[in-house]
Amino acid sequence: MNTVTPGQYLPESASDTTRMTRHFRAEKFDFWSFFFSGLTGLATLFILGILATILLNIIVNGWSAISWHFVSTIPKKDFFDANTTGVLPMIVGTAFRVIVMTIFVIPVGVITAIYLTEYAANTSVITRIIRAAVNNLAGVPSIVFGLFGLGFFINFVGKNLDKVLHNSRAVWGQPALIWASLTLAVMTLPVVIVATEESLKAIPPGLREASLALGATKLETILKIVLPQALPGIMTGGILAVSRAAGEVAPILFTGVAYYMASLPAHLSDQFMDLGYHIFVLSTQSPNIEQTRPILYATVLVLLLLTFALNIVAILIRARVRKKLRALG
Amino acid sequence: MAEISIPKLAPPTTSVSAAQTNTPFIEIEDVSLFYGASKALKNISLKLEEKVVTAFIGPSGCGKSTLLRCLNRMNDLIDNVRIDGAIKIGGHDIYASDVDVIELRKRVGMVFQKSNPFPKTIYENVAYGLRLHGMKAKSDLDARIEECLRASALWDEVKDRLNSSALGLSGGQQQRLCIARAIAIKPEVILMDEPASALDPIATARIEDLILELKKEFTIVIVTHNMQQAARISDQTAFFYIGELVEFGATAKIFTNPAQKRTEDYVSGRFG
Numbered sequence: 001m002n003t004v005t006p007g008q009y010l011p012e013s014a015s016d017t018t019r020m021t022r023h024f025r026a027e028k029f030d031f032w033s034f035f036f037s038g039l040t041g042l043a044t045l046f047i048l049g050i051l052a053t054i055l056l057n058i059i060v061n062g063w064s065a066i067s068w069h070f071v072s073t074i075p076k077k078d079f080f081d082a083n084t085t086g087v088l089p090m091i092v093g094t095a096f097r098v099i100v101m102t103i104f105v106i107p108v109g110v111i112t113a114i115y116l117t118e119y120a121a122n123t124s125v126i127t128r129i130i131r132a133a134v135n136n137l138a139g140v141p142s143i144v145f146g147l148f149g150l151g152f153f154i155n156f157v158g159k160n161l162d163k164v165l166h167n168s169r170a171v172w173g174q175p176a177l178i179w180a181s182l183t184l185a186v187m188t189l190p191v192v193i194v195a196t197e198e199s200l201k202a203i204p205p206g207l208r209e210a211s212l213a214l215g216a217t218k219l220e221t222i223l224k225i226v227l228p229q230a231l232p233g234i235m236t237g238g239i240l241a242v243s244r245a246a247g248e249v250a251p252i253l254f255t256g257v258a259y260y261m262a263s264l265p266a267h268l269s270d271q272f273m274d275l276g277y278h279i280f281v282l283s284t285q286s287p288n289i290e291q292t293r294p295i296l297y298a299t300v301l302v303l304l305l306l307t308f309a310l311n312i313v314a315i316l317i318r319a320r321v322r323k324k325l326r327a328l329g
Numbered sequence: 330m331a332e333i334s335i336p337k338l339a340p341p342t343t344s345v346s347a348a349q350t351n352t353p354f355i356e357i358e359d360v361s362l363f364y365g366a367s368k369a370l371k372n373i374s375l376k377l378e379e380k381v382v383t384a385f386i387g388p389s390g391c392g393k394s395t396l397l398r399c400l401n402r403m404n405d406l407i408d409n410v411r412i413d414g415a416i417k418i419g420g421h422d423i424y425a426s427d428v429d430v431i432e433l434r435k436r437v438g439m440v441f442q443k444s445n446p447f448p449k450t451i452y453e454n455v456a457y458g459l460r461l462h463g464m465k466a467k468s469d470l471d472a473r474i475e476e477c478l479r480a481s482a483l484w485d486e487v488k489d490r491l492n493s494s495a496l497g498l499s500g501g502q503q504q505r506l507c508i509a510r511a512i513a514i515k516p517e518v519i520l521m522d523e524p525a526s527a528l529d530p531i532a533t534a535r536i537e538d539l540i541l542e543l544k545k546e547f548t549i550v551i552v553t554h555n556m557q558q559a560a561r562i563s564d565q566t567a568f569f570y571i572g573e574l575v576e577f578g579a580t581a582k583i584f585t586n587p588a589q590k591r592t593e594d595y596v597s598g599r600f601g
Contacts, residue, residue: 121408206445210507213401214458214514215435224457225447325448326494 062301065294093272100181109192138190142250149183149255178268180256188241199233275303354379360414384563391569401437438516444503446495481509501532
């Protein structure tokens with residue numbers, strides 16, 4: 001390709017715009033730009049493809065096996081048989097443990113984040129240790145949380161509660177919904193802390209100063225100015241925690257989940273059935289794989305829908321809060 | 330560029346003579362401030378009279394905002410700050426160990442460079458400080474809020490939308506709302522940290538009018554980069570340079586016949 005001096009072939013009368021266009025036109029095909037943008041596009045497509053394959057496979061195979069009977073039945077006999085099975089106790093158990101977890105993890109996570117951002121001196125050794133601990137907590141394998149829950153909540157807290165309250169009769173010192181929920185709360189704590197910290201840091205320092213300059217105490221400033229503004233961010237943390245916890249099986253394995261229960265969990269000290277664990281049971285314990293497969297697909301679909309529903313509820317609440325904040329605050 | 334005409338320009342000579350007869354209300358005595366090891370304010374002594382507008386001028390980084398923030402102890406919020414010397418307001422040492430910082434900030438209000446209304450309604454912005462300090466009754470709040478919005482020349486513009494968000498106001502209106510919020514709790518002193526630096530000339534003129542109005546009731550200390558502004562609104566001017574107080578005196582004198590060469594260079598625009 002010939003390179004030309006800008007304007008060389010243009011008559012004197014050509015407008016300045018034409019000259020400019022000529023001047024800035026790329027003269028060489030940029031292979032690496034093309035290659036790299038193509039590569040990023042392909043990578044995105046690949047991930048979307050995997051997601052679509054998983055979802056389609058589950059929806060196509062699971063949809064036909066889902067019925068009102070399926071989601072509203074407590075299985076009495078054989079839950080590997082499509083005619084007698086149902087997932088009501090698993091839906092209730094999973095929803096119950098996620099909600100109890102949220103009730104514990106949000107306050108603890110938010111208070112920790114407030115301490116770290118508003119009170120702790122950033123440079124102090126203690127703050128650094130806490131931050132490192134929070135980050136490490138996020139990296140601990142979930143089965144380790146399960147073992148921690150068994151060792152700490154059940155064998156230590158639960159057994160000692162029983163000694164004091166129930167004359168050593170096993171009430172709290174055994175796997176239970178509360179311990180599974182608390183174990184999940186410990187596991188999702190970093191998610192809530194980090195999300196809350198980010199939203200607290202995003203609040204303009206000018207608002208804090210304005211409040212303090214009016215003679216507000218630090219606590220009044222946090223409660224009346226900072227926290228309301230941070231609420232949507234805190235809720236994002238909650239949504240992430242719920243999504244993470246809903247599908248986790250390992251942490252509840254030793255701390256509360258049951259293979260089979262004839263009734264729904266009614267008390268925090270009850271064990272419970274769980275969708276994730278039930279999927280594991282269906283796929284490994286069935287005497288007749290062909291017969292169980294549709295149930296397995298349907299159960300997976302129910303878990304997806306439940307997680308989706310919990311998320312939607314949280315997102316709707318967050319949208320309302322945001323709207324309110326934007327309108328007046 | 331045409332000067333903005335200010336109708337209520339206070340004749341400086343009368344204010345100064347009046348000021349000289351007053352007893353000092355804010356006494357800054359040999360104040361030094363350190364950020365870690367670096368000395369940001371060097372042995373500053375100043376006496377400011379009651380119900381007088383004092384302007385702090387000087388190039389960026391000269392310490393004028395830092396000194397301003399000493400007066401309501403906003404520097405307490407920064408780690409690693411040490412303050413030597415004494416600051417007395419109304420005869421009380423505000424850095425004494427028994428001083429209630431909350432009470433101090435109630436008496437020494439502040440308006441910031443960047444308008445910072447709370448993301449609440451216009452009404453709630455002014456009500457915030459009042460509620461903090463115990464005003465509960467709706468009728469009291471309503472009356473005081475109207476009074477403050479009138480005093481800050483904002484009432485006519487917002488009286489029909491008190492319950493809409495303060496963030497919907499223009500920059501100048503937001504800053505006047507911040508002034509209304511500050512005067513609502515009836516401080517004795519108002520500190521203003523470049524209150525008009527982000528505003529257009531018309532909004533600036535309104536803020537300046539307002540300052541001249543407010544000085545009838547409040548002692549005002551204003552930090553400004555705008556020489557004309559300092560000349561128009563202040564009775565006394567203090568010129569700072571790299572942490573030192575170079576010159577302090579009647580505004581008319583500082584701008585027309587300064588004693589120091591550095592002051593003259595700065596106010597005439599030769600440096601800074």
